Amino acid sequence: MDKNLLTIDSVRNAVQSRDTTAFSIAEAHYSRIQQEDEQIGAYLTLCKDRALEQADRMDRMAAEGKVLPPLGGVPVAIKDVMSTRGVRTTAGSKILDNYIPPYDCTAVARLEAAGAVVLGKTNCDEFAMGSSNENSAYRPVRNPRDLTRVPGGSSGGSAAAVAADMAVCSLGSDTGGSIRQPASFCGVVGLMPTYGRVSRYGLIAFASSLDHIGPLTRTVRDAATVLRTIAGRDPMDSTSADVPVPDYVAEIEKPVRGLKLGVAKEYFGEGLNDEVRQAVELAVDRLKGLGCEVVPVSLPHTSYAIPAYYLIATAEASSNLARYDGVRYGHRAGGVKSLSEMYRRTRDEGFGAEVKRRIMLGTYALSAGYYDAYYLKAQKVRTLLAQDFEDAFRNVDAIVTPTSPTAAFRLGEKSDDPLAMYLADIYTVTADLAGIPGISIPCGETKERLPIGLQILGRHFDEATILRVAHAYEQE
Amino acid sequence: MKVTEKDVAYVADLANLELSGEESAGMVRDLNSILDYIDRLNELDTSNVEPMAQVSDRYGVDKVKQGSERFSYAYREDVPEALRKSLSQESALANASDADGRFFRVPKVIER
Numbered sequence: 262m263d264k265n266l267l268t269i270d271s272v273r274n275a276v277q278s279r280d281t282t283a284f285s286i287a288e289a290h291y292s293r294i295q296q297e298d299e300q301i302g303a304y305l306t307l308c309k310d311r312a313l314e315q316a317d318r319m320d321r322m323a324a325e326g327k328v329l330p331p332l333g334g335v336p337v338a339i340k341d342v343m344s345t346r347g348v349r350t351t352a353g354s355k356i357l358d359n360y361i362p363p364y365d366c367t368a369v370a371r372l373e374a375a376g377a378v379v380l381g382k383t384n385c386d387e388f389a390m391g392s393s394n395e396n397s398a399y400r401p402v403r404n405p406r407d408l409t410r411v412p413g414g415s416s417g418g419s420a421a422a423v424a425a426d427m428a429v430c431s432l433g434s435d436t437g438g439s440i441r442q443p444a445s446f447c448g449v450v451g452l453m454p455t456y457g458r459v460s461r462y463g464l465i466a467f468a469s470s471l472d473h474i475g476p477l478t479r480t481v482r483d484a485a486t487v488l489r490t491i492a493g494r495d496p497m498d499s500t501s502a503d504v505p506v507p508d509y510v511a512e513i514e515k516p517v518r519g520l521k522l523g524v525a526k527e528y529f530g531e532g533l534n535d536e537v538r539q540a541v542e543l544a545v546d547r548l549k550g551l552g553c554e555v556v557p558v559s560l561p562h563t564s565y566a567i568p569a570y571y572l573i574a575t576a577e578a579s580s581n582l583a584r585y586d587g588v589r590y591g592h593r594a595g596g597v598k599s600l601s602e603m604y605r606r607t608r609d610e611g612f613g614a615e616v617k618r619r620i621m622l623g624t625y626a627l628s629a630g631y632y633d634a635y636y637l638k639a640q641k642v643r644t645l646l647a648q649d650f651e652d653a654f655r656n657v658d659a660i661v662t663p664t665s666p667t668a669a670f671r672l673g674e675k676s677d678d679p680l681a682m683y684l685a686d687i688y689t690v691t692a693d694l695a696g697i698p699g700i701s702i703p704c705g706e707t708k709e710r711l712p713i714g715l716q717i718l719g720r721h722f723d724e725a726t727i728l729r730v731a732h733a734y735e736q737e
Numbered sequence: 738m739k740v741t742e743k744d745v746a747y748v749a750d751l752a753n754l755e756l757s758g759e760e761s762a763g764m765v766r767d768l769n770s771i772l773d774y775i776d777r778l779n780e781l782d783t784s785n786v787e788p789m790a791q792v793s794d795r796y797g798v799d800k801v802k803q804g805s806e807r808f809s810y811a812y813r814e815d816v817p818e819a820l821r822k823s824l825s826q827e828s829a830l831a832n833a834s835d836a837d838g839r840f841f842r843v844p845k846v847i848e849r
Contacts, residue, residue, distance in 0.1 A: 363828045456792040470791050500793050568775040579752060586753070588841050590832035600846050605755040617754055618767055621745070624752040625768065638778050640788035645781065647789060679767055680774055696792030721796040 263289070269335050269483045272429055273376070276334035277323050283316035283334030287378050290336045294380070294427045302402045303412075303422040305341050307381035308348045312336070315378045331486055333376030338428035340419045341382040342389050343369050343474070344463040352465045353387040353397040353415075356591045356611025366463025367498070368432055368474045368491040375490045380428055383418030387613045388582065389434055389467045391415050392442060392685040395676050396615045403672070404446060406711060410669040413443030413685075419477050420447040430478040430487055434464060436471045437570055438665075438689025441701035444477050445664035445714025448703045450731070451477045452484040455722045456696035457502035459488075460495030468577035469500075471570075471693045481702060481732040485509035488724060504722050512725035513732035518552030520730065523657035527563035528688055534667045540705035540713040541663045544734065548661065551733050558653040558660060562645045563691060567683055569646065570690040572626050572639035578616075579623030585611060618679060647695040654720045659727050662688050664701040664714030688716060698724045702731045740768045 266272050266286060276283045291309060298304055319334040339345060342352045344362035351357045365373075373379060386396035394402040394417030402417040404410040405425035412421040416433030420443035423431050433440040435453040444451025452475045459474045466472060476487035492506045524545060529538060549555050587593030587607035594606030612620070626635035653660060666687060675682045692699040697718055704715035715734070719727035745764050749756050756764060789795065830836040835843070 360832055363824055363831065455796075500791070502793070562781070565778055565781060568778050571771065572775060583753070587834065588843055589829075591834075593834040597844055600844050601753075603844055604753045608753055609755040612754075614760075614763075617756070617760070618764065620752050620754060621748055621764055622768060622771060625740070625744070625748045628748060628751060635775070637788055638783060640790055641783035641786040642778055642781060644786050644789040645783070647795060680770055683771075696796060 267426070267429065268480055269332055269429060269478075269486050272335045273329055273331065273333045276319055277329045279323055283319040283378060284313060286334060287312050287316040287336055287380065290380055290427060297425055297427060300403060300408060301405055301421050301425055302400045303383055303418040303425065303427055304338070304381045305351060305353070305384050305399055305418070306349045308345070308379060311348065312378045312380050315373065319376055319378070330374070330376035331490060332372060335377050335429050336380050337372060337377045338380055338383045338419055338422040338431035339369055340385050340416050340431065340433045342385060342434050342465045342467075343432060344465065345369055345379070345382065348382065350382065350465070351399070352389070353385045353399065354611065354613070354616070355398045356585050356608070358592060360590050362463070364463060367460040367495045369463065371491045372432070372487070383416070383422055383431060385418055386415035387616050388465065388578070389415040389436055389439055390578070390615050390619055392438070392682050393670070393672075393675065394418065394443075395672060396613060398613050401672060404669050406448060407669065407709070410671050410711070411446065413446035413665070413669065415439040415443075416451075416477065417443045420444050420449055420451065423447070423449045423477050423479060430476055430483050432474060432487075432491075433477050435473045435475060435693065436467050436574060437693050438686040440473075440475050440477060441689050441699055441714065441716060442665050442686065444701045445716075446669040446712065448712030449477055449479060450481055450484050450700065450702050451475070452488060452700045452724070452728070453692065453698060454488060454492065454724055455502070455698045457500050458504070458698070458722065458724065459491050460498040460501040462495055462497035466581040468574040469581065470577060471574055473693070481513060481700075481728055481735050482510065484700065485513050485728050485732075488728075502722070507725050509725055509728055513728045515729055516552070517548075517730055517733040519554065520659065520726070521554045521556055521657040522548060522730070523556055523558030523653055523660040525558050525560045525563070525653070525660060525662065527560050528662035532666050532684070532687070533663060536707045537663050537665070537667060537713050541661070541715055544704040544715045545661055547737055548730065548734060551737065553730070556657060558657055560649040560653060560691070562642065562649050565642050566646055566691045566694060567687055569639040569642040570686070570694060571622065571683055572635050573643060573694070575619040575623030576626050576636050577623070579620045579627065582616070582620055615679070643694050646691055650691075650695045650697055650718075658719075659730050660718040662716045662718065664688060664716040668707045668709075668711035668713055692718050697721055698727060700727050700731050702735060704734070738769055739772050740765055
């Protein structure tokens with residue numbers, strides 16, 4: 262892989278100036294995937310025809326002297342929970358093993374309209390339910406930095422593809438941390454925008470009030486470029502917000518001197534690995550050195566976020582996943598005698614263990630007699646968590662925390678204990694519940710050379726500030 | 738033990754899931770362990786707290802406006818075959834494991 266062609270601007274400019282072609286860059290990525298991906302497992306499906314056709318289109322534009330769009334010729338990977346017209350989309354599940362969507366996800370369509378070359382679809386935990394990628398029905402993804410370790414989840418394939426130079430950038434989805442935690446484990450940048458900032462049209466639903474689409478990239482500038490491309494109101498998603506989209510790429514260049522950054526003690530408590538703590542504290546010191554003012558803030562309900570999250574997310578999932586019945590698309594069990602047997606057997610054969618567990622927990626939480634005690638209670642706690650952030654953001658412009666309590670863990674380490682796996686999301690679920698944006702950027706390594714992530718959280722629709730702080734830190 | 742094998746069977750029925758004996762035993766164990774952890778929510782007094790179902794209930798909307806007016810941005814013209822052009826019959830049936838060209842085909846629902 263050409264080390265000068267690792268960022269969006271460098272690829273686009275090289276294609277524009279005809280130093281190279283989008284076609285040869287795409288081909289180079291496919292050779293790299295062929296060499297590396299058998300070990301890593303980042304991709305589930307490649308769409309070479311579609312990619313090379315688009316690359317060729319960009320090369321012809323450049324040859325004709327036309328100005329390329331912002332991602333002209335840039336190879337990207339798409340998490341396999343986003344629908345791609347004519348290209349198999351599985352959500353990491355056997356129940357969608359043969360599903361070919363008839364339409365494109367808005368975020369994917371916007372990337373392609375901006376010139377991006379979609380190489381393929383990346384592996385993930387089944388229906389984005391997991392924190393290690395071990396719940397993929399196809400194969401686990403391995404961390405490119407250490408093949409005995411997980412890449413994080415659920416967007417593990419999207420993170421690993423960027424980390425292993427098998428894409429310049431990728432799209433992931435984040436419901437409880439699924440962009441930021443794998444970004445942290447793989448040493449890349451991962452941005453979860455504000456809820457409603459990016460249309461969810463064409464995203465296979467897990468928990469609709471918590472699902473977000475966002476970029477995984479090598480640099481903060483690339484994250485800004487992708488967000489600028491995919492953000493904004495979409496009539497096909499009524500929860501997509503009609504809020505103006507700033508020019509994030511220009512915004513990141515603004516100085517950070519005088520910004521107030523909050524540090525919450527609740528994110529540095531029990532369970533935080535010492536090396537991670539030291540790296541994050543050092544990062545906070547560096548930000549102070551850049552002229553940011555660091556002040557303590559309190560987010561008192563943080564420890565209730567995981568229990569609230571696992572009720573709300575599973576309740577919504579139990580409803581969203583009711584559609585997989587074997588009738589209109591996906592797997593259908595054979596040799597059945599009645600319709601209800603068909604539903605049951607189809608779902609039994611098609612869903613993996615974690616998906617069943619979450620459907621069961623969600624159905625239980627919504628069932629007669631438990632709705633108030635579980636689902637409604639969790640929604641009220643969600644209000645308290647959102648208020649924590651509202652209070653904190655009266656005094657600070659952004660909040661800095663570790664992304665994950667540990668660096669990447671080993672395959673199999675937590676896979677027998679669902680609760681231990683859920684706790685891997687302890688610092689990320691709060692932002693999903695409150696709907697605020699968050700970014701994870703690399704901030705050093707452990708002694709074993711495993712990446713550590715710094716999380717920066719911001720106000721609703723203020724991605725510009727967290728990108729700006731992240732960019733300033735990255736330039737250090 | 739909050740959740741028994743009987744509860745698991747009942748909930749599996751509601752969710753249209755068929756669980757084997759082994760799966761069912763594992764589910765009893767896992768659900769109890771998760772629900773025990775979830776119980777810590779009861780430490781919080783939420784009697785005067787409004788539930789939050791959607792982020793857009795609280796943010797990104799004009800708070801001065803009342804009721805459904807606040808979400809007026811989410812409205813769209815209901816124009817058939819325009820903004821929401823529907824899928825062709827062929828394309829809508831293309832992913833079905835059993836269809837006759839006009840309808841999805843399923844096992845018989847009503848016995849005569």
